[in-house]
Amino acid sequence: MLAALTDDLLQEIFIRIATPADLDRASATCASFRRLITDPSFLRRYHSRHPPLLIGLVSLGLYIVEEPHPNAAAARSLAGAADFSFRFVSHLERSHRHLPLDVCDGRVLLQCICDRCQWCRVVCDPLSRRYLVLPPVDLDLLPDGLRVSVKVRGSPIETLLVPSGDCEKKSIRVIAWMQSDIEAALLLYSSVTGRWSFGTSTTWDALGLKVPPEGSQLMFPCYAYGCFYWKVKSSNKWLKFNVNTMEFSTLGYPPDQDARNVLIVEAGQDCARIYLPSGLMDSAFLT
Template sequence: MAPPVQPVLPRLEATVAPPTRQPPPLADEILEEIFLRIASPADLARASAACVSFRRLIADPSFLRRYRSIHRPLLLGILCDGFQPAEAPHPNAPAARALACADGFIFDYLPGRWQHCDVCDGRVLLQCIPDDEKDGVYFPDLAVCDPLSRRYLLLPPIPDDLVASAQVQEHKIRFFDAFLVPSGHEEEASFKVIGRTHCTEKLVVFIFSSGSSRWSVGTSTSWVDLSLNTPPGIILGWPHYEYGCFYWKVNWRNRLLKLDINRMEFSTVDLPPDHDERDVVIVEAGEGRLAMLSLIRNGTAVDYYTIMQNEGERVNEWLVENVIPLPCRCNFVGASEGYIFLLGVQKTQDTVDAVCFSLEIKTLKIERLSSIKYLYVHVHSYFGFPPFMSPRRI
């Protein structure tokens, strides 16, 4: 009997597994919204190192402008007799120590001997006072430096014909100061420097633009036109920049001198009574309001004023909104990026130290920043991002 025929099974072809579906890549717009929610600049720097596409998005100037509008830069220390980093227990002390290890704040890579006169947007404005004065007109040499990259630009001198056109030589120059114009992060690669010439009878503003590499005359006015021509003479404090305007306290007067840099116009702002001898700082209060912190004469507290500014109208009345007690007797020594800086003497069981404090305008929180050698100085605060977030083409 023949064996049964075994059925022939059809040949099984090799089964090909269906391709694994990869998740679609996130759109750049979604990634940007994710990155904007990273509160720490250091964490954002780590995210940028993950891949080329992340770095491309994070390093883009448009993203950085959005990020900086939400997250303020880190307060890392002050410039006063060198760089003084934020000290523990300040929350930014670790990042400040890392920055202090760099030697870019010594400025020994510039020719000559320099001293800082302003700090803004990570740049440091330096001046080198010449040994002689040309034709009785005193203008220091100026340089703008990025201490993180050690790159700098020596500014050209103000041309003689420009000085002559402003008629500066006809008036005795009492003082010249220079300061940087905050960029608002609109264009990180450019900057402007204002040189304010304080003469016996007039004020003249010169402007240097890195875009044109030239100086120009911004505006000029007389003390008489500002109703500031009475003795004992005009002495101005340090400039404060808010809402596109620079403000100076006129010492021994109840007045502020105001320079609108968009209109290039000088004007004055009245202060409350009894402010002729007070030290004040002008800051932004939000919602179009201007704020003033006024140091009480014994230096143990600060009056917090606000005022609403109306376009085309004189400012309204200053209103006292708060009185801020200070940790010790202090003096104002600077203001920038939403902070006011104070110097005071703090006593402990073993020592008596000169200490710099920061006062955050938004929260009115006071923190100890660092010890300091000198009690009566003007300090320049230094704020920074990781180097890749601070591209500077000086």
């Protein structure tokens, strides 16, 4: 009988399902439930109604929040159930040396540090103890100059997880970006294809950015509403990458803030917000 409810009424029920695991099981029930639950606008509503809990910090191990923080009990039970030593990643067994690079959607992106690997990244879920070793970045996808810079001069390949946001949480996406004194490029890995693909590239000139010739120009990556932002060193701009349109663009700092370290965070109602770590909320909104 309840199976005969209309789509709208079913979504009103699904939005009240308390845990993502229950929602996932409901989506496996039948094709129409799956269609309704994986609908991006539904997932956006669901995520804004069931925001993730702050549990702690992942560094070399897990540092959980403690009383009187309201999530302390949840954090303790997570810490008991999960394995943040990452020993379940058999790829790491020999060296046990690894560096967490990023955390989102309950997953951790690890860099493996061992003699055998030149470059190795592993995405793992410390709760289910499942993991995925990413294939090496396909340097042939890069523009010629940048490929040479990475291969010959050893320019670093940096990586971050792409938050699932409106997408179905299950697929894993990772961005990798590389830069030289002339240009920058971004590649995207998706667990759906199992491959790296070309995202976009640009020269600093094309973006009107003057960057110093040495070292990494992009700092303090932030993510909000489908876009990554990096502070461009020695400038009052962010480099912005839109994951959906695969485009780079720039964004100026709010006036008088160029000397500060600022972050961009999600502020609800689809507004990205500039956050000043000094504790002040800036009034500027970005969309």
